[in-house]
Amino acid sequence: MLRFIRERVRGRHKKLLHDYIAIFFIMGTVLFLSFFVIGYIADSTAMGQSRGASRVIYKQAREQMEQFEEDLANMQMNVVKDESVLCFLEASDVYERLLALERVQGMVGMNRRINRNLENIIFYDEGGNLIFALGNVFLDKPDLELNEMLNFSGRMWDDASKQACFEVGLPVYKEDVGGYTLLGSAYLLFNVGNLQDIVNRALLNEESAIALVDGSGRAIVKAGKWEDYYGEYEADMEDKSRLVYAEYVGATGWRIVNVIPKKALLSGASQMRKITYVAFFAMVSMMVFLCAMLYKHILYPISRQIAFMEGFTKDTHRRIEVLEDNEIGDLARKMNQMLDDIEKLNGEIIESNRKFLEMEYAKKQTEMIAYRSQINPHFLYNTFNCIRGMALYHGEKEIADLTMALSSFFRYSVQGEETVTVREALENLQRYAQIIQYRFNGKHKVTVNASRDVYLIKIPKMLIQPLVENAVLHGLETKVGEGTVRVDVRQEGQGLVVRVKDDGCGISEEKQRELKWAMECFDREETIPDGGQGIGFLNVYRRMRLFYGQEAVFTVRSTEGEGTEIRMVLPVGGR
Incomplete structure (x- = not known):
């Protein structure tokens, strides 16, 4: 049975271990794949959102540039259509121009107050000669082919103020009856502060770059990580590493170029990726913790129980x-309880077998003794009958009666079953009493009292007679006067009470202690110590325990010089 349990437990342990490994492998694989899927979705989502956002920001920047162009056109038209400017350019001599100059200065000051980025307004005559300039910054006339539209220069640099500038030029015409007459040209010089603000706001992140470039590809204003070769882009394009937006701004001849590395587009996914990393490591930590807890509270206790079962046969x-303190602990406690019950049951079985063998051995001994005593029993019976007949022939009735009692006592001792009725035991006791009376010439006697309701109760043979014989030999034989052994048998409840009492010399306290110790030794170890004293007494106690077990009661009360009383309480019906 233990081998079956051990094999079942070992097989279950392997199955649990395989199941746990499979579960954790599947969970880890799903978690790993989920991590990559979430990362891919996050990157795709961030890429799409960043594309849309960058496109919107770029479009806004371009619209702001176009609005800036429109504002410049309005300002330029206000300048070239102003009457003071026309009078100033149309004057035929210096005196007339001086008279118109004051009004021109007022107009220039008003426009500079309106637009803080306006650095200077410069006027040239129809031959391209400088007439007047009013402002803080003055640069050489740019090489522009003027037409009726606004004409924008490229990037210009002022060494004095250390700032980038650009100019916008427009011819000035006077309307006549026959058409338009060219009076000269007006150039507005601006710094790039307003344009710089536009590109700064349009910068998507620190990794990207945006710039407003002129016709030659030079950056007028720029922001971010701008590279000079980015100015070569003239249209939208995309490759593996970057996304480029490039469009011309109105009629300026300028382009707004936005270069965005694709890795910069994923910057919005970094937060989601961090959350994914944290969740992934949290799940891995939970799985490791769960593995440790499962091993500690399930697999390890089961392995301990398996190891215990494997070594149990060496030390039961x-x-x-x-x-x-859980179900595994309850299982261990139940297993210990089961083993305790099995050990107790095995002990009871061994004890029962030992008692059975001892009873068989005692029975064999009795049979051997009976066999020895039954050597030619017919010869002994015929001899007793012959003696009895000779005694009767010679008129010796007492010898005949004694011979008859001895013959019956001998027949009862060597023949019959192991158990007898109380009536048969008492009849044999009467014959033994008759022999004792002849032996001691009436000095000692044995009396027997019993109620009829106990006659049919079965008891072991030779259970009472040895006690009576022991009382006569050890209690009355050494007594000077007369002595009596009283035997009383009665039923009390479910017990048969047998009392053997004598008025002999009694038993000393030391002898009583020895007998009590011998009985306790038999109850504890079921062996009678070799003391050489009280053998008949202890044999009766041994036979009583073997037949009735602990259900029988055996007590001895004795006073030295007064007598001894032995009391047995036997379960009715035996064991």
């Missing part, structure tokens, strides 16, 4: 140590 008294 050993028990598994209960360390868990």
Whole structure:
């Protein structure tokens, strides 16, 4: 049975271990794949959102540039259509221009107050000669082919103010009856502060770059990580590493170029990726913790129980140590209880077998003794009958009666079953009493009292007679005066009470202690110590225990010089 349990437990342990490994492998694989899927979705989502956002920001920047162009056109038209400017350019001599100059200065000051980025307004005559300039910054006339539209220069640099500038030029015409007459040209010089603000706001992130470039590809204003070769882009394009937006701004001849590395587009996914990393490591930590807990509270206790079962046959008294306060601990406790019950049952079986063997041995001994005593029993019976007949022939009735009693006592001792009725035991006791009376010439006697309701109760043969014989030999034989042994048998409840009492010399206290110790030794170890004293007495106690077990009661009360009383209480019906 233990081998079956051990094999079942070992097989279950392997199955659990395989199941746990499979579960954790599947969970880890799903978690790993989920991590990549979430990362891919996050990157795709961030890429799409960043594309849309960058496109919107770029479009806004371009619209702001176009609005800036429109504002410049309005300002330029206000300048070239102003009457003071026309009078100033149309004057035929210096005196007339001086008279118109004051009004021109007022107009220039008003426009500079309106637009803080306006640095200077410069006027040239129809031959391209400088006439007037009013402002803080003055640069050489740019090489522009003027037409009726606004004409924008490229990037210009002022060494004095250390700032980038650009100019916008427009011819000035006077309307006549026959058409338009060219009076000269007006150039507005601006710094790039307003344009710089536009590109700064349009910068998507620190990794990207945006710039407003002129016709030659030079950056007028720029922001971010701009590279000079980015100015070569003239249209939208995309490759593996970057996304480029490039469009011309109105009629300026300028382009707004936005270069965005694709890795910069994923910057919005970094937060989601961090959350994914944290969740992934949290799940891995939970799985590791769960593995540790499962091993500690399930697999390890089961392995301990398996190891215990494997080593149990070497030491059957050993028990598994209960360390868990859960179902595994309950299983260990139940296993210990089961082993205790099995050990107790095995002990009871061994004890029962030992008692059975001892009873068989005692029975064999009795049979051997009976066999020895039954050597030619017919010869002994015929001899007793012959003696009895000769005694009767010679008129010796007492010898005849004694011979008859001895013959019957001998027949009862060597023949019959192991158990007899109380009536048969008492009849044999009467014959023994008759022999004792002849032996001691009436000095000692044995009396028997019993109620009829106990006659049919079965008891072991030779259970009462040895006690009576022991009382006569050890209690009355050494007594000077007369002595009596009283035997009383009655039923009390479910017990048969047998009392053997004599008025002999009694038993000393030391002898009583020896007998009590011998009986306790038999109850404890079921062996009678070799003391050489009280053998008949202890044999009766041994036969009573073997036949009735602990259900029988055996007590001895004795006072030295007064007598001894032995009391047995036997279960009715035996065991």
